[in-house]
Amino acid sequence: MPLTAIKDNSGKIFKYVLIDSSDSAVEIHPHGATITSWVAGGKQRLFLSKKAILDGSKPIRGGIPLVFPQFGPGKLKQHGFARDTVWELLGYKDQSDGVKAKFLLSENSSTLGSLWPYKFRLVYTILLSQSSLKLSFELKNTDQNPFSFTTLFHTYFVTSDIENVRVNNLEQTIYDDKIEKSVDNKETSDAIRFTKSVDRVYKNTVDELKVTISNDESILITKKNLNDIVLWNPWAEIAKGMSDFGDEEYKTMFCAEAGSVSTPIELQPGNDWECHMQLTLQ
Secondary structure, three states: OOEEEEEOOOOOEEEEEEEOOOOOEEEEEOEOOEEEEEEEOOEEOEOEOOOOOOOOOOOOOEOEOEEEOOOOOOOOOOOEOHHHOEOEEEEEEEEOOEEEEEEEEEOOHHHHOOOOOOOEEEEEEEEEOOOEEEEEEEEEEOOOOOEEEEEEEOOEEEOOOHHHOEEEOOOOOEEEEOOOOEEEEEOOOOEEOOOOOEEEEEOOOOOEEEEEEEOOEEEEEEEEOOOEEEEEEOHHHHHHOOOOOOOOHHHHEEEEEEEEEEEEEEEOOOOEEEEEEEEEEO
Protein backbone atom coordinates (compact mmCIF):
# COMPACT_ATOMS: atom_id res chain seq x y z
CA MET A 1 0.00 0.00 0.00
CA PRO A 2 1.56 3.36 -1.02
CA LEU A 3 0.00 5.30 1.87
CA THR A 4 -0.17 4.30 5.53
CA ALA A 5 -1.87 6.17 8.37
CA ILE A 6 0.09 6.15 11.64
CA LYS A 7 -2.08 6.66 14.72
CA ASP A 8 -1.18 7.91 18.19
CA ASN A 9 -2.12 6.22 21.47
CA SER A 10 -5.59 7.75 21.39
CA GLY A 11 -6.32 6.33 17.94
CA LYS A 12 -6.07 9.71 16.23
CA ILE A 13 -4.12 9.89 12.96
CA PHE A 14 -0.72 11.38 13.79
CA LYS A 15 0.79 11.27 10.29
CA TYR A 16 0.55 9.71 6.86
CA VAL A 17 3.49 7.95 5.20
CA LEU A 18 3.56 7.94 1.38
CA ILE A 19 6.07 5.53 -0.20
CA ASP A 20 7.10 5.22 -3.84
CA SER A 21 8.15 1.88 -5.36
CA SER A 22 11.74 3.17 -5.32
CA ASP A 23 11.52 3.54 -1.50
CA SER A 24 11.39 7.32 -1.68
CA ALA A 25 9.04 8.47 1.06
CA VAL A 26 7.33 11.49 2.54
CA GLU A 27 5.63 11.95 5.90
CA ILE A 28 2.62 14.29 6.08
CA HIS A 29 0.92 15.51 9.23
CA PRO A 30 -2.83 16.21 9.00
CA HIS A 31 -2.05 19.29 11.11
CA GLY A 32 -1.29 21.80 8.36
CA ALA A 33 -0.82 19.00 5.79
CA THR A 34 2.82 19.66 6.63
CA ILE A 35 5.39 17.42 4.99
CA THR A 36 7.96 16.76 7.73
CA SER A 37 10.19 14.26 5.92
CA TRP A 38 11.26 13.61 2.33
CA VAL A 39 13.68 10.73 1.88
CA ALA A 40 15.01 10.35 -1.66
CA GLY A 41 18.22 8.84 -2.96
CA GLY A 42 18.66 7.22 0.45
CA LYS A 43 18.93 10.56 2.29
CA GLN A 44 16.74 12.94 4.25
CA ARG A 45 16.24 16.12 2.23
CA LEU A 46 14.24 18.27 4.64
CA PHE A 47 15.11 19.87 7.96
CA LEU A 48 12.89 19.30 10.99
CA SER A 49 13.90 20.99 14.22
CA LYS A 50 14.55 18.70 17.16
CA LYS A 51 12.33 21.12 19.11
CA ALA A 52 9.48 21.10 16.59
CA ILE A 53 6.02 20.83 18.18
CA LEU A 54 4.03 18.04 16.51
CA ASP A 55 0.90 17.93 18.68
CA GLY A 56 -1.04 20.54 16.71
CA SER A 57 -0.68 23.30 19.30
CA LYS A 58 1.44 25.43 16.95
CA PRO A 59 2.79 25.31 13.38
CA ILE A 60 5.52 22.73 12.76
CA ARG A 61 9.06 24.12 12.64
CA GLY A 62 10.54 22.48 9.58
CA GLY A 63 9.56 20.36 6.59
CA ILE A 64 7.22 22.17 4.18
CA PRO A 65 4.55 24.17 6.00
CA LEU A 66 1.89 25.70 3.75
CA VAL A 67 1.45 29.47 3.86
CA PHE A 68 -2.08 30.62 2.93
CA PRO A 69 -3.89 33.02 2.65
CA GLN A 70 -1.35 35.47 4.10
CA PHE A 71 2.44 35.58 4.00
CA GLY A 72 4.07 37.13 7.04
CA PRO A 73 2.25 39.41 9.50
CA GLY A 74 -1.00 41.19 8.71
CA LYS A 75 -4.69 41.01 9.61
CA LEU A 76 -4.35 37.27 10.20
CA LYS A 77 -1.81 35.55 12.41
CA GLN A 78 1.68 35.06 11.01
CA HIS A 79 1.60 33.15 7.68
CA GLY A 80 -2.17 32.57 7.78
CA PHE A 81 -4.19 29.60 8.96
CA ALA A 82 -3.40 26.78 6.50
CA ARG A 83 -0.28 25.59 8.31
CA ASP A 84 -2.07 24.99 11.61
CA THR A 85 -5.48 23.75 10.43
CA VAL A 86 -6.31 20.07 10.05
CA TRP A 87 -6.61 19.03 6.38
CA GLU A 88 -8.77 16.19 5.05
CA LEU A 89 -7.23 13.32 3.10
CA LEU A 90 -9.15 13.03 -0.19
CA GLY A 91 -7.35 9.92 -1.41
CA TYR A 92 -4.19 8.47 -2.87
CA LYS A 93 -3.16 6.66 -6.03
CA ASP A 94 -0.24 4.60 -7.32
CA GLN A 95 0.42 5.67 -10.92
CA SER A 96 3.09 5.39 -13.59
CA ASP A 97 4.88 8.63 -12.67
CA GLY A 98 4.87 8.06 -8.90
CA VAL A 99 2.48 7.94 -5.98
CA LYS A 100 -0.01 10.71 -5.37
CA ALA A 101 -1.95 11.92 -2.34
CA LYS A 102 -4.54 14.70 -2.21
CA PHE A 103 -5.60 16.80 0.77
CA LEU A 104 -8.43 19.32 1.13
CA LEU A 105 -8.83 22.53 3.10
CA SER A 106 -12.07 24.50 2.93
CA GLU A 107 -13.76 27.10 5.08
CA ASN A 108 -14.73 26.12 8.61
CA SER A 109 -15.62 27.89 11.84
CA SER A 110 -11.93 28.52 12.52
CA THR A 111 -11.06 30.03 9.14
CA LEU A 112 -14.28 32.06 8.93
CA GLY A 113 -13.55 33.50 12.35
CA SER A 114 -9.97 34.44 11.52
CA LEU A 115 -10.76 37.81 9.89
CA TRP A 116 -10.77 36.09 6.47
CA PRO A 117 -14.53 35.43 6.07
CA TYR A 118 -14.52 33.72 2.68
CA LYS A 119 -15.61 30.36 1.35
CA PHE A 120 -13.03 28.45 -0.67
CA ARG A 121 -11.84 25.01 -1.71
CA LEU A 122 -8.09 24.35 -1.69
CA VAL A 123 -6.82 20.98 -2.94
CA TYR A 124 -3.19 20.11 -2.21
CA THR A 125 -1.60 17.38 -4.32
CA ILE A 126 1.65 15.62 -3.41
CA LEU A 127 3.29 13.57 -6.18
CA LEU A 128 6.30 11.53 -5.10
CA SER A 129 8.67 9.73 -7.45
CA GLN A 130 12.15 8.25 -7.19
CA SER A 131 14.03 11.54 -7.45
CA SER A 132 11.42 14.30 -7.26
CA LEU A 133 8.64 15.75 -5.16
CA LYS A 134 5.94 17.78 -6.92
CA LEU A 135 3.50 19.88 -4.92
CA SER A 136 0.40 21.54 -6.40
CA PHE A 137 -2.36 23.86 -5.21
CA GLU A 138 -5.78 24.08 -6.86
CA LEU A 139 -7.79 26.90 -5.31
CA LYS A 140 -11.43 27.75 -6.07
CA ASN A 141 -13.29 30.80 -4.81
CA THR A 142 -16.67 29.42 -3.74
CA ASP A 143 -17.70 32.68 -2.07
CA GLN A 144 -20.00 35.38 -3.45
CA ASN A 145 -17.24 37.95 -3.10
CA PRO A 146 -13.73 38.26 -4.55
CA PHE A 147 -10.81 37.69 -2.22
CA SER A 148 -7.07 38.36 -2.26
CA PHE A 149 -4.35 36.06 -0.96
CA THR A 150 -0.65 35.33 -0.87
CA THR A 151 0.80 31.83 -0.63
CA LEU A 152 4.09 29.99 -0.22
CA PHE A 153 5.63 26.51 0.04
CA HIS A 154 7.76 27.23 3.15
CA THR A 155 10.48 24.68 2.36
CA TYR A 156 13.18 23.90 4.94
CA PHE A 157 16.16 22.08 3.42
CA VAL A 158 18.69 20.18 5.50
CA THR A 159 22.44 20.47 5.01
CA SER A 160 25.43 19.08 6.86
CA ASP A 161 27.07 22.52 6.78
CA ILE A 162 25.45 25.85 5.92
CA GLU A 163 28.81 27.11 4.62
CA ASN A 164 28.49 24.70 1.66
CA VAL A 165 25.09 26.02 0.53
CA ARG A 166 24.78 28.13 -2.62
CA VAL A 167 21.64 29.39 -4.34
CA ASN A 168 21.95 30.09 -8.07
CA ASN A 169 19.83 31.75 -10.77
CA LEU A 170 18.87 34.87 -8.81
CA GLU A 171 21.55 37.24 -10.14
CA GLN A 172 20.09 40.62 -11.21
CA THR A 173 16.80 39.83 -9.45
CA ILE A 174 15.16 42.55 -7.36
CA TYR A 175 14.61 41.69 -3.68
CA ASP A 176 13.33 43.13 -0.41
CA ASP A 177 15.55 42.57 2.63
CA LYS A 178 13.62 42.27 5.89
CA ILE A 179 16.77 42.20 8.02
CA GLU A 180 18.23 45.34 6.49
CA LYS A 181 14.73 46.88 6.17
CA SER A 182 15.42 47.81 2.56
CA VAL A 183 13.41 47.30 -0.62
CA ASP A 184 14.09 46.91 -4.33
CA ASN A 185 17.71 45.84 -4.00
CA LYS A 186 19.40 44.16 -6.97
CA GLU A 187 21.16 40.83 -6.41
CA THR A 188 24.74 40.98 -7.70
CA SER A 189 25.91 37.48 -6.80
CA ASP A 190 25.56 34.47 -9.10
CA ALA A 191 25.81 32.16 -6.06
CA ILE A 192 24.15 33.39 -2.88
CA ARG A 193 25.64 32.10 0.37
CA PHE A 194 24.37 32.17 3.95
CA THR A 195 26.91 33.89 6.18
CA LYS A 196 24.53 35.82 8.47
CA SER A 197 20.83 36.17 9.18
CA VAL A 198 18.94 36.18 5.87
CA ASP A 199 15.28 37.07 5.29
CA ARG A 200 14.73 38.14 1.69
CA VAL A 201 11.89 38.13 -0.84
CA TYR A 202 13.17 37.85 -4.42
CA LYS A 203 10.49 39.17 -6.77
CA ASN A 204 9.49 38.01 -10.26
CA THR A 205 12.13 35.32 -10.36
CA VAL A 206 12.97 32.76 -13.03
CA ASP A 207 11.09 29.46 -12.77
CA GLU A 208 14.17 27.27 -12.21
CA LEU A 209 16.43 27.68 -9.22
CA LYS A 210 19.46 25.53 -8.49
CA VAL A 211 20.29 24.97 -4.82
CA THR A 212 23.67 23.42 -3.99
CA ILE A 213 23.53 21.50 -0.71
CA SER A 214 27.14 20.27 -0.72
CA ASN A 215 29.98 19.86 -3.19
CA ASP A 216 28.35 16.81 -4.82
CA GLU A 217 24.66 17.35 -4.07
CA SER A 218 22.09 19.80 -5.42
CA ILE A 219 18.34 20.20 -5.85
CA LEU A 220 16.52 21.91 -8.69
CA ILE A 221 13.47 23.95 -7.68
CA THR A 222 11.03 24.31 -10.56
CA LYS A 223 7.92 26.45 -10.12
CA LYS A 224 4.89 27.46 -12.14
CA ASN A 225 2.55 30.39 -11.48
CA LEU A 226 4.59 31.34 -8.42
CA ASN A 227 6.42 34.63 -8.91
CA ASP A 228 8.73 34.84 -5.91
CA ILE A 229 11.46 33.09 -3.96
CA VAL A 230 12.02 33.62 -0.24
CA LEU A 231 15.42 32.85 1.33
CA TRP A 232 15.66 32.53 5.12
CA ASN A 233 18.09 31.49 7.82
CA PRO A 234 17.74 32.95 11.33
CA TRP A 235 21.46 32.68 12.22
CA ALA A 236 22.71 32.64 15.79
CA GLU A 237 21.04 35.57 17.56
CA ILE A 238 17.52 35.08 16.19
CA ALA A 239 17.76 31.31 16.71
CA LYS A 240 18.34 31.84 20.43
CA GLY A 241 14.97 33.57 20.72
CA MET A 242 12.98 30.77 19.05
CA SER A 243 11.47 28.29 21.50
CA ASP A 244 10.92 25.58 18.85
CA PHE A 245 14.35 25.85 17.23
CA GLY A 246 17.72 24.75 18.62
CA ASP A 247 20.38 27.40 19.21
CA GLU A 248 22.83 25.73 16.83
CA GLU A 249 20.38 24.36 14.25
CA TYR A 250 20.84 27.33 11.90
CA LYS A 251 24.09 25.64 10.85
CA THR A 252 22.25 22.67 9.32
CA MET A 253 19.27 24.26 7.56
CA PHE A 254 18.09 26.96 5.21
CA CYS A 255 14.83 27.89 3.54
CA ALA A 256 14.43 28.39 -0.21
CA GLU A 257 10.71 28.89 -0.71
CA ALA A 258 8.62 29.22 -3.88
CA GLY A 259 5.54 31.41 -3.56
CA SER A 260 3.58 34.45 -4.63
CA VAL A 261 3.99 36.88 -1.76
CA SER A 262 5.14 40.28 -3.03
CA THR A 263 1.86 41.04 -4.84
CA PRO A 264 -1.49 39.64 -3.62
CA ILE A 265 -3.52 37.59 -6.08
CA GLU A 266 -7.20 38.49 -6.48
CA LEU A 267 -9.61 35.67 -7.26
CA GLN A 268 -13.14 36.38 -8.44
CA PRO A 269 -16.19 34.35 -7.30
CA GLY A 270 -16.35 30.99 -9.07
CA ASN A 271 -12.84 31.29 -10.50
CA ASP A 272 -9.91 28.88 -10.07
CA TRP A 273 -6.18 29.38 -9.54
CA GLU A 274 -3.40 26.82 -9.42
CA CYS A 275 0.33 26.62 -8.89
CA HIS A 276 3.09 24.01 -8.81
CA MET A 277 6.52 23.50 -7.24
CA GLN A 278 8.79 20.55 -7.97
CA LEU A 279 11.97 19.56 -6.15
CA THR A 280 14.30 17.31 -8.18
CA LEU A 281 17.56 15.72 -7.10
CA GLN A 282 20.47 16.64 -9.35
